Amino acid sequence: MLDIQNLHASVEGNEILRGITLQVRAGEVHAIMGPNGSGKSTLAQVLAGRDEYDVTDGSVLYGGEDLLEMAPEDRAREGIFLAFQYPVEIPGVSNTYFLKAALNAVRRHRGQSELDAVDFLRLVREKMKLVKMDESLLQRPVNEGFSGGEKKRNEIFHMAVLDPTLAILDETDSGLDIDALRIVADGVNALRGPERAFLVITHYQRLLNYIVPDFVHVLVDGRIVRSGGKELAFELEEKGYGWLEQEARSGTTQADKTAPVGATA
């Protein structure tokens, strides 16, 4: 589904991603972990099409298509969803209105008919249950005045409605208390399925107690320095990132030796 080869990206001349290689297949959940500043969020933004990042080398194929050639809205319509680390407020635009416009843009692209108000509301009510969202958040302006937890839940709610093929969660766990974390994780788990893949970006292992990944990758200085199964996350929890950072900087990383790691290889 997603095939990233030797991806390099920089912002204002600073190289952040320095050769990422990663394959994701339908039905898989990949966790991307790493210390602050390792490039995790940059990877998410580049995949979603944020244009302040320059891709300087490498390629990304999504469903066999050149993802990097696609406008961000086309990526979304083709089924890529990015749950933002910091969801953006849009004052005066109700959450429902926004979501209906988005869903219908996606549906038009897929050759489906637009949903009318009644069908849309039915869908929305059903999806809200997934994240136990309060109905009052529907009429409120997008993310405006939402608490941190409500914003994150709202992201998962958008995801549920837009029904993506590849969902990228960018530090969705940050700022959540344990109850909110569980609710968000339950929502994600409910959406897992053989057709859908997840890229779960997180700093902490604790999210992975609830969203159990098939693969874990550790990003250091813009490179994947280690890949493994879910047990790698536990190892990180125990030992921290320091040893991998040291390895990476002394030039003896597993990634260098065996790249591409190819989690699916």
Add this chain to the structure above:
Amino acid sequence: MPTTATETIEQLALRDYQAGFETLVEQEVFPPGLDEDVVRAISLKKREPEWLLEWRLNAFRHWQRMSEPTWANVHYPKIDYQAISYFAGPPKKGPKSLDEVDPEILKTYEKLGIPLQERALLAGVAVDAVFDSVSVATTFKAKLKEAGVLFMPFSEAVHEHPELVKKYLGSVVPPNDNFFAALNSAVFSDGSFVFVPKGVRCPMELSTYFRINAKNTGQFERTLIVAEDGATVSYLEGCTAPMRDENQLHAAVVELYAHDRATIKYSTVQNWYPGDPQTGKGGIFNFVTKRGLAAGKGAKISWTQVETGSAITWKYPSVILRGDDTTGEFYSVAVTNGYQQADTGTKMIHVGKNTKSTIVSKGISAGHGQNTYRGQVKILKGAHGARNFSQCDSMLIGQDCGAHTFPYIDVQNPTAQMEHEASTSKIGEEQIFYCNSRGLDTETAVSLIVNGFCKEVFRELPMEFAVEAQKLLEVSLEGSVG
């Protein structure tokens, strides 16, 4: 027989006098220039009574002694008032069918979702061919007449209800009020007259829409709306289509007069030609004086405006809260894109006790646009318990535009309660990217964000107007991002 600039005014006036009105169709435009004879000629053309001519001449004499205001935050080349023609007769022959209309204009109408027949009307296609709306207009008239509401062109009212016109004309905006109002008072061409008698709730929204279609109004229109005790009226002005206009200066005057417990709601959607978006060339100078007098106890006057057109906008729809317990409202969206400049806002003058005013202004600047909010809230000595709430928000789109806010507050009574909120925001890359990441293209994203920003104003507009205003914003801001 088209006139040339070399003809003198005397000749013109003389010939008009001799030829009467039969030549009106041929006699399309006065030669440029303005003096008392031109004022006389205009009055004569309209067969006006002596008192009105005197009224015009008085205004003209004031105007001659006044100078153009320079305090507004707008910049434009000096206007040569002698280079302007002050009277255009009935419209020149318009295009015969839509095929003859500039396809660019048609494209815009289409984007605005204006029905085909109305597009033809707006484009100035000869209305001789009977459209549905003609009969609609007739139905309107009958219904209004039944309710006792007078709604007619100003020039018609001068003849049919001279006592009303005489009583109220200039009672809110005196002929010497300001430079542009004085000019308008001297040379005004036509406009609307509305009179809602005591206790009558006007059975429908009144709109210049139909009348403008039937007849092109000039650049100096004059509107007068009077609501007697307990009467209610809602008036819509302007159409949402870009009326291309080769003339530059547009100086209108609107007067609203509300008696005891009367309510007047005045909504404007202004979209005159803004000039060339690339060079700033051309476009309308929209210098308008609008004022309402909440004269009687418990009267209410509400202005809502959506200003997207014109090269330069200079207008401050105001309310004088003279009666006790009166209410004044001003809801405004002003958009400047390309090289447009707007200096707009309101004045709320609290005279009576327990008077209340609300100001909500949303300025949007894109391209090289410059947007200024200028507002005055004045609480006079006798205005016990007056209250004002002001909110001025500016939004910037892009790097080259500007937003400016000049609130003037003058409180002479210590019991007044004043609230003022102001904000400036920028449409962020973040917001747009967020929308993109949900499948919305950038244009839709901008329109969504801007409409959200303007929501508090749009909800004051009558329903169908609100929809058109939203679409208009989309068209106005097209291409302003990325």
